[in-house]
Amino acid sequence: MLTSNSLKIVDNELLIGNVSTSELAKNFKTPLYVFDEEGIRKNCRAYVNSIKENYDGNGLVAYASKAFSCFAIYQIAKEEGLGIDVVSGGELYTAHRINFPMDKVFFHGNNKTKEELELAVKYRVGTIVVDNLTELKMLIRLIEKANKNGEKIKQRIMLRIKPGVDAHTHNFIRTGQIDSKFGFAVETNEATEAVNEALKYDCLDLVGIHCHIGSQIFDCNPFVVTAEIMMNFIADHPKANLRELNLGGGFGIKYKSDDKPIEYDQYMKKIATKIKEVAHERNIPCPKIIIEPGRSIIGSEGITLYTVGSKKVIPNVRTYIAVDGGMGDNPRYALYGAEYEFLCANKAGEPKTETVTIAGRYCESGDLLGENVKLQNVEPGDILAVLSTGAYNYSMASNYNRIPRPAVVLVNNGTVKEIIERETYEDIISKDVIL
């Protein structure tokens, strides 16, 4: 099963963006991350159009860059008219260095440091999404200090709210008080206290509220219930004039054949209907909507290519296929058993006749990419493709075992550009200090 329209099988070979995966592996070596530019842009446009069509364009799509952050992806987001969400000084710095419009940046995080907030204020980040009262106080002190020194900053902020909807699984639950490290709870009145506190300060412009209920969600209902709770919160705080509603990301993508992603349009239609309904019932204006898709913009448009090393058949136990990467470039199976679709890129048209376990090269027994997966009969030297690795792979990669991180290339209808170079051993030792 192919997980994206960017992928095709021609003459027994896997192509991405009309580029041969064997050629990519030969020219750029493996492991290699490959992204299809056209696919990414199509996803961006589908989200932008869904807001145009269902909500008169009164909204913004902010790409959640924790899914994959680098110059090239910020450039694409900028060209497609998206904003971005960043969660660290590093992501913010990357965006700033590539001249991403700062007014379209949302800065998240449950424990932003003073240095990060200073950087955000210095760069004039559009919106800081405040998570807790300690952060709120720290931010006020920073801005008041800057304003005493002649600046005239009125910082746009949102408050991160826990709406009491938990959608981390395929089902969802409404709980009284969800156990989450992020944000202010509605039930305990914490959220209302935060609104009242923020309103006391002239240096802040409290524009709205934010929430994010989970990831890899296939059901519209939890989003609709959340939108209703958030709209009622806005209506319950008329003095605050909350005019923007950020509903986060979390839309599921196809990793395996039984994953059935929601059409973006369906999602937006249902959300927009609910928001307009509550606005009418409670007699408040419709807020501007912000959504923050990460995985669903980038996830299916990326694959990882590996070279098969050893094949170890343990009779009556299992067959291990070892590849030249693993948990250092994709920790998601080791972390939480995330499942993927595997394919022998140079035998892609052949039937999957074997059941194998894909082992990485890192020095951990748990360094696996998948267990009991169906695969073509592969031999050492073959190229293994893992599909839908575009999100939370490169961004979660590490240098465990001092193995350099792979390169990243962007393909587009037959063309190839390297967007992140492969790390070298020199990169690995570059911060070491000799005693």
Ligand SMILES: Cc1ncc(COP(=O)(O)O)c(C=O)c1O
């Ligand atoms: C605040 C926030 N927004 C957006 C996202 C993006 O989620 P996804 O990649 O599932 O769309 C996340 C993911 O953790 C998040 O925490």
